[in-house]
Amino acid sequence: MTGQTPQELTGRAGWITVEGARTNNLRSVSVRVPKHRITVFTGVSGSGKSSLAFGTIAAEAQRLVADSYPLFVRNRLRRIGRADVDRVDGLMFTTVVDQRPFTGNARSTVGTATDIAPLLRMLFSRIGAPSAGYSPAYSFNDPSGMCPACEGLGTVDDIDLDALLDRTKSLNEGAIRFSTFRPGTYRWKRMVHSGLVDPDVPLSQLPEADLHTLLHAEDLPLEHPDPQYPKSSNFDGVIPRLRDSYLRRTPSHLTEDIKEGLARIVTRRVCPECGGARLNAAARSSLIDGRSIADWQEMPIGELRPVVSRVHDARVTPLVEAIGERCAAMDAVGLGYLSLDRLSTTLSGGEAQRVKIVRHLGSALSDVCYVFDEPSAGLHPHDVHRLLALLARLRDAHNTVLVVEHHPAVIAAADHVVDLGPGAGTAGGRIQFQGPPRALARSTTMTGRMLRDPVRLNTRPRPPTGRVTIEHARMHNLRDVTVDVPLGVLTAVSGVAGSGKSSLMADELVRQHTEFALIGQEPLHGGGRSTPATVMGVAEPVRDAFAAATGMAPSWFSANGRGGCQACRGRGVVTTDLAFLDDVVTTCEACGGSRFNPTALAATLDGQTIADVLAMNAGRAAELMASDARISGRLGWLEDVGLGYLAIGQGADTLSGGERQRLLLARHLADTPAASRLRIVLDEPTAGLHGADIDRLLVLFDRLVDEGATIIAIEHNLRVIAHADHVIDIGPGAGHEGGTVVHEGPPADLTTAARSLTGRYLRRTLP
Numbered sequence: 001m002t003g004q005t006p007q008e009l010t011g012r013a014g015w016i017t018v019e020g021a022r023t024n025n026l027r028s029v030s031v032r033v034p035k036h037r038i039t040v041f042t043g044v045s046g047s048g049k050s051s052l053a054f055g056t057i058a059a060e061a062q063r064l065v066a067d068s069y070p071l072f073v074r075n076r077l078r079r080i081g082r083a084d085v086d087r088v089d090g091l092m093f094t095t096v097v098d099q100r101p102f103t104g105n106a107r108s109t110v111g112t113a114t115d116i117a118p119l120l121r122m123l124f125s126r127i128g129a130p131s132a133g134y135s136p137a138y139s140f141n142d143p144s145g146m147c148p149a150c151e152g153l154g155t156v157d158d159i160d161l162d163a164l165l166d167r168t169k170s171l172n173e174g175a176i177r178f179s180t181f182r183p184g185t186y187r188w189k190r191m192v193h194s195g196l197v198d199p200d201v202p203l204s205q206l207p208e209a210d211l212h213t214l215l216h217a218e219d220l221p222l223e224h225p226d227p228q229y230p231k232s233s234n235f236d237g238v239i240p241r242l243r244d245s246y247l248r249r250t251p252s253h254l255t256e257d258i259k260e261g262l263a264r265i266v267t268r269r270v271c272p273e274c275g276g277a278r279l280n281a282a283a284r285s286s287l288i289d290g291r292s293i294a295d296w297q298e299m300p301i302g303e304l305r306p307v308v309s310r311v312h313d314a315r316v317t318p319l320v321e322a323i324g325e326r327c328a329a330m331d332a333v334g335l336g337y338l339s340l341d342r343l344s345t346t347l348s349g350g351e352a353q354r355v356k357i358v359r360h361l362g363s364a365l366s367d368v369c370y371v372f373d374e375p376s377a378g379l380h381p382h383d384v385h386r387l388l389a390l391l392a393r394l395r396d397a398h399n400t401v402l403v404v405e406h407h408p409a410v411i412a413a414a415d416h417v418v419d420l421g422p423g424a425g426t427a428g429g430r431i432q433f434q435g436p437p438r439a440l441a442r443s444t445t446m447t448g449r450m451l452r453d454p455v456r457l458n459t460r461p462r463p464p465t466g467r468v469t470i471e472h473a474r475m476h477n478l479r480d481v482t483v484d485v486p487l488g489v490l491t492a493v494s495g496v497a498g499s500g501k502s503s504l505m506a507d508e509l510v511r512q513h514t515e516f517a518l519i520g521q522e523p524l525h526g527g528g529r530s531t532p533a534t535v536m537g538v539a540e541p542v543r544d545a546f547a548a549a550t551g552m553a554p555s556w557f558s559a560n561g562r563g564g565c566q567a568c569r570g571r572g573v574v575t576t577d578l579a580f581l582d583d584v585v586t587t588c589e590a591c592g593g594s595r596f597n598p599t600a601l602a603a604t605l606d607g608q609t610i611a612d613v614l615a616m617n618a619g620r621a622a623e624l625m626a627s628d629a630r631i632s633g634r635l636g637w638l639e640d641v642g643l644g645y646l647a648i649g650q651g652a653d654t655l656s657g658g659e660r661q662r663l664l665l666a667r668h669l670a671d672t673p674a675a676s677r678l679r680i681v682l683d684e685p686t687a688g689l690h691g692a693d694i695d696r697l698l699v700l701f702d703r704l705v706d707e708g709a710t711i712i713a714i715e716h717n718l719r720v721i722a723h724a725d726h727v728i729d730i731g732p733g734a735g736h737e738g739g740t741v742v743h744e745g746p747p748a749d750l751t752t753a754a755r756s757l758t759g760r761y762l763r764r765t766l767p
């Protein structure tokens with residue numbers, strides 16, 4: 001396959017064929033995927049869907065394309081490991097559209113991420129009156145357009161002198177409360193040796209003018225410069241120093257220590273010059289139909305659409321159409337409540353993926369293969385149907401669409417389905433079914449049974465054991481919501497994306513009632529070094545068990561300690577630096593990827609090495625460690641939350657958001673002494689879960705609630721909503737059109753609630 005040109009890669013063959021795929025748990029599978037169609041990969045969690053779609057097909061396609069590009073392009077592509085597969089034919093240019101949130105800086109907005117912002121700038125530069133110039137003059141990222149006062153950030157930071165200074169102290173006593181000005185530091189010496197003030201006199205007793213100079217001087221020539229630093233004889237006061245060193249940079253360049261210090265002394269306010277619009281006066285005063293580009297960008301996209309469509313000017317018809325189309329696409333993926341000036345770093349993983357979809361829809365490519373990772377995540381059933389229309393549009397523009405999904409509506413809308421299983425991990429990795437969704441719904445696979453299994457309505461909800469009240473919640477779009485949250489039951493919080501579910505539960509409830517714990521999907525501390533074993537706190541007891549059995553020190557059983565392979569320093573892989581070529585990452589030959597050195601691997605517990613144990617899933621590891629109730633008890637929770645298929649030593653950076661959340665749930669459960677003390681809020685706990693796994697999770701929730709726990713799940717899944725004891729439905733719409741409680745009560749009542757979209761969809765799925 002290597003050596004093919006991009007033209008050959010996008011050849012006319014009708015299928016992508018995979019032969020002998022063995023990535024992760026795949027059992028040498030062979031499969032055909034039709035081109036220019038929508039194919040859904042499904043199966044229980046851990047069955048190998050991602051290993052096939054992302055780890056094999058997308059990885060091979062991206063590697064081939066990367067090989068055919070010039071080096072400077074290759075260096076920009078994300079580094080991709082080689083898939084373990086005999087042969088893949090019929091590949092084409094492939095783009096992975098995943099749920100990784102946008103990282104980056106304060107200058108990336110929904111407008112820039114969707115590429116709508118440059119179109120708006122072009123439009124204003126052509127017909128805005130008076131015109132500010134050409135299009136960079138409307139960009140807050142460009143010196144010709146940005147507000148000079150805030151440099152295009154929309155906010156200005158002030159240093160709060162009362163927080164910074166302890167006026168009862170002298171410089172020598174540490175009057176400047178910031179780490180880089182502490183007595184003994186370089187900056188402190190500069191102040192003391194400046195001769196501007198007496199370093200032994202408390203600030204409050206210094207002459208006002210001298211203190212002012214010490215704080216605010218800029219580039220002041222000193223009369224008696226410090227002989228130690230003759231070159232820097234000019235003096236900057238404390239405030240200009242802090243401002244230049246820290247306030248002009250994006251926070252990612254700062255150490256934790258500095259960030260904490262700044263958080264204490266800096267107050268942020270809307271820029272007084274531009275009022276947060278980020279643009280200079282010329283750009284702000286250029287109008288179309290009475291509105292500036294800043295006005296356009298702060299409107300919810302759904303409201304911006306009619307404003308754009310009112311522009312009738314033959315010179316800009318194609319631009320107006322392009323903007324209208326993308327705004328319509330944002331609406332169609334359920335993101336019409338966002339404004340273009342919303343910071344992209346504040347979007348959830350699901351929102352980020354849908355923004356990426358819109359960006360791809362806008363670029364008029366065809367014959368591209370798009371691979372999606374559960375695009376229904378975070379979407380209400382109502383929005384899922386609109387998403388499906390967009391996927392169909394991508395396909396009809398002559399693209400190949402691959403989707404890893406469990407959602408019944410997404411499966412039903414596919415042209416072709418590949419079902420993996422039957423189980424997870426070593427019990428999965430085989431193709432159970434490939435064909436049209438109608439045939440899958442008649443099959444005996446887990447997915448076939450799930451599709452036939454009706455949603456069951458909980459008609460006997462448990463009575464609450466008490467209640468707490470969220471009072472006057474006004475976060476984000478919430479409209480002064482006061483609502484009771486029942487205790488001792490399972491509550492589902494439903495509503496379309498952007499209606500205010502997270503603002504109400506993840507923010508307001510947890511803030512007002514601190515006994516509630518929020519379990520989200522954010523990355524774990526420690527990145528690649530953390531594993532299910534370390535997160536669950538069993539790594540250390542496992543090392544102790546090995547030490548007790550062998551008489552060796554525990555650190556021999558740590559890949560980061562004495563037991564680590566020297567060749568790869570316990571990483572299991574080696575990175576070869578080829579100077580001007582890409583680095584190459586390969587499995588470490590010395591340890592075969594096991595991460596341990598021969599001495600550690602010679603030691604065994606019941607015939608197993610430490611590497612063997614870390615490669616086991618929770619169930620097998622618990623069996624081996626059965627004599628230690630602490631270890632086996634904690635590992636048991638991993639199985640209960642549906643993570644029994646993970647290797648306990650698998651790097652946490654390979655886990656999906658949903659898997660991370662269930663891992664944190666397992667830890668929280670293991671750490672909570674009694675279920676009756678458990679009060680948790682989960683943000684879409686079914687993300688990434690197959691119907692069969694969802695039923696297992698509900699069994700766990702029921703057991704905990706019966707033991708006295710209070711569980712609140714922000715959910716779209718109708719199985720979970722129908723199963724709950726109590727539903728709080730937020731809406732009716734998103735953004736401005738949401739933010740109220742539409743309905744509260746048992747799920748049976750919801751089906752008759754006239755204003756509830758959730759109720760309408762629930763009614764439709766009931767048998």
Ligand code: ADP
Nearest residue numbers: 024025045046047048049050051425646647654
């Ligand atoms: P699915 O997408 O169906 O949930 P995956 O393809 O992610 O399943 O996982 C299949 C199996 O491969 C699981 O047992 C999982 O633990 C394992 N696996 C997945 N990714 C990795 C990885 N990066 N390293 C080691 N094992 C992995």
Ligand code: ADP
Nearest residue numbers: 337346476477496497498499500501502503735
């Ligand atoms: P849901 O959880 O129902 O999807 P959210 O509570 O996340 O809804 O959002 C409700 C509203 O608040 C939306 O209009 C959303 O755009 C807005 N919002 C959410 N988070 C932020 C944020 N960090 N900054 C500004 N607006 C936000």
Ligand code: ZN
Nearest residue numbers: 147150271274
């Ligand atoms: Zn400004």
Ligand code: ZN
Nearest residue numbers: 565568588591
């Ligand atoms: Zn090694």
